[in-house]
Each structure stands twice: as C-alpha cells, then as structure tokens.
Amino acid sequence: MIRESPSQVVGEAVPNIDHAVSVSLPTWEATVGYEEGEDWVVSKMSSGYPRFFFHPIIQTLSQRVEEKFGRSKEKCMIYPSYDIAKRCRAFIQEKAPQKTPVRLLQLSTPEPKSEAEKSSVIATTIGVVFFPTSVASLAKNYWQHAGEGISSRLAEYLLKTLFDESSSGQHSIKFNPVDLGASKSELQAKKIQALSPSLSVRKPRKDENMQESDIHIEQKYGRVLDLKFGDAAKTALRKRITGGLAEHVQQSTDTPLNYEDVYLFSTGMAAIFNAHRALLNSQEPRMSVCFGFPYVDTLNILKKFGPGVHFLGMGDDKALEELEENLENGSYNIMGLFCECPSNPLLKTPNLKKIRQLADKFKFAIVVDDTVANIINVNVMPFADIVVTSLTKIFSGDSNVMGGSLFLNPNSPMYSSLKQFFDKDYEDTFWVQDALVMERNSRDYAVRSKKVNETSLAIVDFLQKSPLISKVYHPSVSESKKYYDEIKTPNGGYGGLISFLFHDANDAVSFFNSMDFHKGPSLGTNFTLACPYTILAHYQELDEVEKWDVDRNLIRISVGIEDKDDIVEVIKFSLDETTKTHKL
Structure with a gap:
C-alpha cells in the first residue's frame, strides 16, 4: 500500500469520502478543542465517529x-x-x-x-x-x-x-x-418538496492503476450497490466470520460452528448492547461484571441499562482473585461478565481459562469482545458464551462503513436460552448497502491482518528502544502475554494496536503534533491512525480513569498496511523532532 499524505485539516473526513468513519483531529490542541466544544474545531467538523457525531x-x-x-x-x-x-x-x-x-x-x-x-x-x-x-x-x-x-x-x-x-x-x-x-x-400523505442529494464517489488516487475498467472502478469504490444481492452479502459475511473461528475449533469434540449462530448489527456497540439485552431477557436480571478497563461505552451500557455493574477495572490476576472471593462469599450474584481480549487501550488479556471455571461454577455468562485482536489472531470461543466483534475495524479496514457481529457459542451451557431469545427478538437492521460494502471490504482481511501483525512487532521494538518513552503497551510485551498466548491461533499474531507513554508529558504533545499520520478516532483502518486516546475518550474523567492506570497523556497508534519501513520512518522522524524540542 502506498502511503497517502495524511489530512492535517481540522474536521475533515478521514478518509475524505462521503461515508467516512473517522475525522481529522491533527493536533493535541485540536483534540482538546473538540472535547471542550471550541468553535474553531467544532464548526469545521464535516465528519466524526458515527455514534458520537451525526453525519x-x-x-x-x-x-x-x-x-x-x-x-x-x-x-x-x-x-x-x-x-x-x-x-x-x-x-x-x-x-x-x-x-x-x-x-x-x-x-x-x-x-x-x-x-x-x-x-x-x-x-x-x-x-x-x-x-x-x-x-x-x-x-x-x-x-x-x-x-x-x-x-x-x-x-x-x-x-x-x-x-x-x-x-x-x-x-x-x-x-x-x-x-x-x-x-x-x-x-395523510402529502407530496414533499424535492430534495436532490448528490451521490459523490471517492475518486481513485493518481498512484492507482487508471487502466482499470470503469466497471471495476465502480465496483471497487461503491457507486454500484445492487440491493438485490444484500441478503447474499450478509450470508457471505456470516460465513466469513464463522470460517475465521471454525478453523481453530476442535470439531471432533465440539458441536461445529454454524453461520446461523452469527447475528449482524449496524455497529459493534449494538452487538454488545444486544448481548446485554439477551442476558437480561433470557434469565433473571442481575448485575454484571466488567472485567478490565474497556472501551468507554461497554461500561456505559452495563451501568445505564439493567441492574448495574461491578467494575473490576484492572483486569489482572488480583482483580480475578477479588472476583472469585466475592462470588464465593455471595457478595456478587451476577448474570454475566464482559471483557475485551485484549483490552482497549491498555492491551491487557484476562485469564479466560480461570474465568470460564468460575462461570461454570457460578452460572454466569461470559461475553468476550475480540475486536482489537480480531478472529484471525485469537480464538476465544472455547471460553465465551457470546463473542462480539466490531466489524468496523480491521475486518472492514477501509473506514467507510460500520458494522458488528454477535456469535453464539453452540457449546455454551446457555446456548439454548440465548438462541431462543435471538430467534424471537432479533431484527436484521444492518442496512443492505452497508452489508454490500462490508462484504467487499472484508474479502482480504486475513491477509491485511497478517501484514499488520508483522509491522506492529517492528514498531513495538523500535518504540521500546527510545529513551523518551517510558512504557509501551502491546499484547506481545504485556504482563498478561501468557494469557494472550493461550488464545492465540497457531498462525495468529498480536494485532495492530499499540499504546505508549513518554517520561515527559510535554514530549507526548510534541511527538503527536509532529507525526505525519492520520489522526482521529477509530482503529483497525488500512491506514495508520493515531490519537491521544485518553484525551479523546475520557476527557471529562481524566482523574477517574488514572485510577485504572489509564494515563491522560497516553498515545495510541493503530497500525495500517502501509510499508513497514515507511511507518517506522514517520515515528523515527517524530521522535527526532521531539528530542530537539526536549533539549530546548
């Protein structure tokens, strides 16, 4: 992939197309300005992450x-x-x-x-x-x-x-x-004034092969979306998701995975929300546990819908001991445990084997979000009752469509009750045009995932050698690596999400502002994407999240599929510029 010049325009869609999922916040100050609602940022917003910004x-x-x-x-x-x-x-x-x-x-x-x-x-x-x-x-x-x-x-x-x-x-x-x-x-129906919204299409870059046929270009960039193929696209997606996991499931002892146990949603968060709804409606509603510091709205769902949540934000062995103790003494009577494998942004992996033992003993469900790693890299199905994934991320890659999936484990002791709920309650509201785009985007996601895995290891190694950086977060160097390795697939890797801290907070700002990457929300994009994560996701609660080791100066990079040396060179340049500033 040839690296495109990243947008440095505040509020511009990233990528610069009609249905972009991200938005350019090219400096630390722009991110703060967005969170503060400052006009010089907000007035220029032509795009934004779709659950936070109305397109x-x-x-x-x-x-x-x-x-x-x-x-x-x-x-x-x-x-x-x-x-x-x-x-x-x-x-x-x-x-x-x-x-x-x-x-x-x-x-x-x-x-x-x-x-x-x-x-x-x-x-x-x-x-x-x-x-x-x-x-x-x-x-x-x-x-x-x-x-x-x-x-x-x-x-x-x-x-x-x-x-x-x-x-x-x-x-x-x-x-x-x-x-x-x-x-x-x-x-009574009335005729409505004519409105003619234009349908613009992303134009091919100059560096792309302009000898492609017009038909191929239209197919590639989404101008022709034949709606009658919508159902076929959704079936293909469900089978693709199933195949990604089925390859690693022991078919000789387990019930084979079936694509009919995969449910598609309009976003990854909708999949998590409906997993929570399924637990609330398929058994007696009880509190849940959020194990580990998760993406912000997972915790919001558990807090604001239903009986409430026990938040074990560290997500480590000590937190697991606390969970077991509270289950044993009756302090916790829970219906489900929600966790990410690994977590966003600290890239911790919980001890799923131990959690599964506790779930079987105390009769609660395990909902695992494998978005950050993706189903090519990890297989959490043996330990989960429900697996949820944001398809918006690396499964799609192109950052031009939202989607999510929910996969019921047919070997779960709760499978029958959960299946009964979804058979009765599930609505397919994944818009057909989005499904068609998602199906096209995801055809090569396994190849892209492998490339991202390899590049990320090189970046982690490079960052760890910098004297300016105090800590690097990645599953390959995490204290919880042993738990990640237990769920890593034979040919899988450690994913493309990397977070890191500087010894000096001023260096974090200098480094971020000098980086020649796209900068904004989301992850798993085909292009490398960076953000000052804690500022962007937790600006109103910076002191609170620091209790869970989420530093306010954390920088997060989602590695893309550009040439490895090009990505490393950008990071090296930014570190060099930061070093110059640091010496002043």
Whole structure:
C-alpha cells in the first residue's frame, strides 16, 4: 500500500469520502478543542465517529422529518426499526423528568414495483423518536451507547426515497400512525418538496492503476450497490466470520460452528448492547461484571441499562482473585461478565481459562469482545458464551462503513436460552448497502491482518528502544502475554494496536503534533491512525480513569498496511523532532 499524505485539516473526513468513519483531529490542541466544544474545531467538523457525531446526511434527513412532522421545540432521532425507537423512548422516559412527552412515528418506503427495481429499491421501515429539546442529551446518550441508529447510507436512501420527486416516479410515504398522538387527518400523505442529494464517489488516487475498467472502478469504490444481492452479502459475511473461528475449533469434540449462530448489527456497540439485552431477557436480571478497563461505552451500557455493574477495572490476576472471593462469599450474584481480549487501550488479556471455571461454577455468562485482536489472531470461543466483534475495524479496514457481529457459542451451557431469545427478538437492521460494502471490504482481511501483525512487532521494538518513552503497551510485551498466548491461533499474531507513554508529558504533545499520520478516532483502518486516546475518550474523567492506570497523556497508534519501513520512518522522524524540542 502506498502511503497517502495524511489530512492535517481540522474536521475533515478521514478518509475524505462521503461515508467516512473517522475525522481529522491533527493536533493535541485540536483534540482538546473538540472535547471542550471550541468553535474553531467544532464548526469545521464535516465528519466524526458515527455514534458520537451525526453525519451531515443524517442531520439533513432529521431536519426534513422535523419540518414535516415535528412540533414546536421538538427534535428527532431516526432508527432503523420501530422496536429500536421504542427502546430509545423507554430510555429517555426512564431518565427524564416524569411526564416528559416522547412521541414515535413509523415510516415505510415502497416495495420495488418490478424485478428491475429490486436492484435499487427496497422496502424498509424506520422508527422516529420525537422529544423535547430539553432532553436532547438523553436521546443522544441512547444513540451513542446502544449504537442502533441509522447509518449515513440508510439516511441517504431515505432522503432520496421519501423526500425526492425524481424522474423515476413520485414516491409517497406510507404512514403507520403508531403511538404518534396525532389524528389520522394529520397523518395523510402529502407530496414533499424535492430534495436532490448528490451521490459523490471517492475518486481513485493518481498512484492507482487508471487502466482499470470503469466497471471495476465502480465496483471497487461503491457507486454500484445492487440491493438485490444484500441478503447474499450478509450470508457471505456470516460465513466469513464463522470460517475465521471454525478453523481453530476442535470439531471432533465440539458441536461445529454454524453461520446461523452469527447475528449482524449496524455497529459493534449494538452487538454488545444486544448481548446485554439477551442476558437480561433470557434469565433473571442481575448485575454484571466488567472485567478490565474497556472501551468507554461497554461500561456505559452495563451501568445505564439493567441492574448495574461491578467494575473490576484492572483486569489482572488480583482483580480475578477479588472476583472469585466475592462470588464465593455471595457478595456478587451476577448474570454475566464482559471483557475485551485484549483490552482497549491498555492491551491487557484476562485469564479466560480461570474465568470460564468460575462461570461454570457460578452460572454466569461470559461475553468476550475480540475486536482489537480480531478472529484471525485469537480464538476465544472455547471460553465465551457470546463473542462480539466490531466489524468496523480491521475486518472492514477501509473506514467507510460500520458494522458488528454477535456469535453464539453452540457449546455454551446457555446456548439454548440465548438462541431462543435471538430467534424471537432479533431484527436484521444492518442496512443492505452497508452489508454490500462490508462484504467487499472484508474479502482480504486475513491477509491485511497478517501484514499488520508483522509491522506492529517492528514498531513495538523500535518504540521500546527510545529513551523518551517510558512504557509501551502491546499484547506481545504485556504482563498478561501468557494469557494472550493461550488464545492465540497457531498462525495468529498480536494485532495492530499499540499504546505508549513518554517520561515527559510535554514530549507526548510534541511527538503527536509532529507525526505525519492520520489522526482521529477509530482503529483497525488500512491506514495508520493515531490519537491521544485518553484525551479523546475520557476527557471529562481524566482523574477517574488514572485510577485504572489509564494515563491522560497516553498515545495510541493503530497500525495500517502501509510499508513497514515507511511507518517506522514517520515515528523515527517524530521522535527526532521531539528530542530537539526536549533539549530546548
């Protein structure tokens, strides 16, 4: 991969395409400015991580819906199903002052009228939540934590289908006045003003082979998304995920893995959220344990939905002893334990074998998030009841689509009850266009993963030799490496996420600002991506997270598939520049 010049423009989409997942925050100061809500950063934001930032296309759709159906001092959020909208309403009403009015609207797009239309027209139903502006922050909490909001591609389709009088025919909205609190006369379909959102496409770079056929270019960059292949793409994804794990499962003694036990979601966080919902609804609701310091919204889900959480943030052997003691003496009566293997951003791996023994003894479920390592590098299935993965990351790589998966272990003692829940409750809300893009992106993820593994080891070695750096975090050099090695696949590696600290906090700022990488949220991208992680993810609780060894000056790098020497050279240059600054 030829390394593209990283964006140094504050607020620019990364990559600079319509449906980008990340955004450029090229300096430490820009990241702080974003967290502080400073206008010089926020006013320039054309993109952002989708659960934290409303994509401009989603903003436009929301405005159209509010103009058409909203009331005074109301805002709305749009979800890919009515049931999800009901969950959002319940969350707002539970947290908001009593008698806060929250309304729901259900809208549907038309069925294709012919066989030919099946390539570009698909029937879908959405749920709209209307709420007073006074509780907008609560509504945004649900959007962020649960990860169940509509994608930018679905919003684009809805804008064209529901709000555009195009040459292909005038489409009227089908109204389903469920729980709207309005009369039928208020819900009669009306023609809506024409809106013609343009569909732009990422152009090939100059360094790419311009002799490719037009058809190949369209297929590669996503302009042609034949909707009638959506179901096939989803099946291919489920089989690809299954195959990645099945290769390492002892088929002679275990029930074979089946792709029908894989459930797709619109985001990785939605997979975690629905794993939690499954535990709450398939047994008596009890508290959970969050073992190890996780990505921020995993803990938020366990805190804000259901009976609550015991947080064992260190995630080490001592924490495991504390867990066992509390289970033995009855202080903990839990329904599930959630952990990451390895954790983000400290790259710790828990002792899954011991946790599995405790789970079998005390009858609780284990939910493992293997996103950071990915299913090529680790096999956590023998120890987990549920495996969740953010497909947005290295599985996709291109940073242009969100997605998540949830895999039920058929050998779990809880399999029957969990399967029964999903058979009854699961909704496939993974938008077909997103599935088509995800399927294309992930075809070579195993090859990309291997390259990232090799490059990352070289970077870890280089960073450890720098006298400026005080600590490097990576599964290959972690104190918990022995537990990672127990779940590492025969041909697997240690993944591409690396965190590190400087002896001097000022050096961290200098180094970060001089790095010629893309800088912003997310990980697992095909291009190397860096961020001052704690500032970005925990700015409002810097003192609190330091109790769990998450230093406020931590820098995190997600290694891409560029040439290894090029990546090392960028880091070397930044260290050299930092050394010069340090001597001044």
